[in-house]
Amino acid sequence: MRIIDSHTEGEPTRVIIDGGPDLGSGSLQERRQRFKEQYDSVRSTAINEPRGSEAIVGALLCEPVDPTCAAGVIFFNNTGYLGMCGHGAMGVAVTLYYQGRIELGDCRLETPVGIIEVNLLSPNKVAIENVPSYRYRKNVSLNVPELGTVVGDIAWGGNWFFLVEQSPFALTLQNVKPLTDAAQRIRSELERQQITGANEAEIDHIEFFGPGEAFDARSRNFVYCPGGAYDRSPCGTGTSAKLACLAADGKLQPHEPWIQESIIGSRFIASYREVSDQHIIPTITGTAFICSKGQLIQQPDDPFRFGITVEGPA
Numbered sequence: 001m002r003i004i005d006s007h008t009e010g011e012p013t014r015v016i017i018d019g020g021p022d023l024g025s026g027s028l029q030e031r032r033q034r035f036k037e038q039y040d041s042v043r044s045t046a047i048n049e050p051r052g053s054e055a056i057v058g059a060l061l062c063e064p065v066d067p068t069c070a071a072g073v074i075f076f077n078n079t080g081y082l083g084m085c086g087h088g089a090m091g092v093a094v095t096l097y098y099q100g101r102i103e104l105g106d107c108r109l110e111t112p113v114g115i116i117e118v119n120l121l122s123p124n125k126v127a128i129e130n131v132p133s134y135r136y137r138k139n140v141s142l143n144v145p146e147l148g149t150v151v152g153d154i155a156w157g158g159n160w161f162f163l164v165e166q167s168p169f170a171l172t173l174q175n176v177k178p179l180t181d182a183a184q185r186i187r188s189e190l191e192r193q194q195i196t197g198a199n200e201a202e203i204d205h206i207e208f209f210g211p212g213e214a215f216d217a218r219s220r221n222f223v224y225c226p227g228g229a230y231d232r233s234p235c236g237t238g239t240s241a242k243l244a245c246l247a248a249d250g251k252l253q254p255h256e257p258w259i260q261e262s263i264i265g266s267r268f269i270a271s272y273r274e275v276s277d278q279h280i281i282p283t284i285t286g287t288a289f290i291c292s293k294g295q296l297i298q299q300p301d302d303p304f305r306f307g308i309t310v311e312g313p314a
């Protein structure tokens, strides 16, 4: 398998450019399901240690159903599959450009949750127009063991998020461990109480907010991802969910810029346009850089050729 790695505002993306599984035809959702059922070892090989790390989001390129799209893309991580991935879409765009497969300017990518518009502003600067995003529930109150009462909104930005306005700990890198523990507890409590997104969808991302550190940042965040890692970038789908909540509360006007800072101090510039009844289309702009390319090798006798998994050696 040949791969190109990039990072978007510090968060890594690994694009499989050759040697990935042939998922056949059908919608991107159907092909994601086939990936999960028949080729999950490819996901694990590409992302898990010793070849990868829990922070990496993988992207498998495939033929799009919609011929106006430059590519179809299925995102995955250390434990499973994502609907969309904002930083990952930026990583895919700079990777396709690096390979000479797209030019600067507009193109589209098809994901299992919809088509996104990409504007490659320079070889490393990308604006994406995400799928329609919306707030599903406001002020959901949870009593979380060891944290007490936590109030958050549930919103969709291409993945499901529980967004907590008052972070339980200061948003510093030194606090990654307590922030992660708090997010895990909230996720478990949501699961225990069967609190979900629309259509009983699991809420697998938790987002904490606090004041930005840079003079122009409107907010800083910590985003807990489904596999337990934290997003080094401000999270494209998480920022989309945040914009949906701000729009629903009348706290951010269409086209007004929102600078979202991440826990490592990197940033996305975001804004939105309204489409319909509480649905917005977010635009998220960030930078992504190619940082390595290579080939993943599996030797037949290697007990960890499929990566280190909870199931143990192959």
Ligand code: PYC
Residues within 6 Å of the ligand: 011, 057, 084, 085, 086, 087, 088, 225, 231, 233, 234, 235, 236, 237, 238
């Ligand atoms: O940027 O949307 C995002 C994302 C999701 C998980 C990690 N990054």
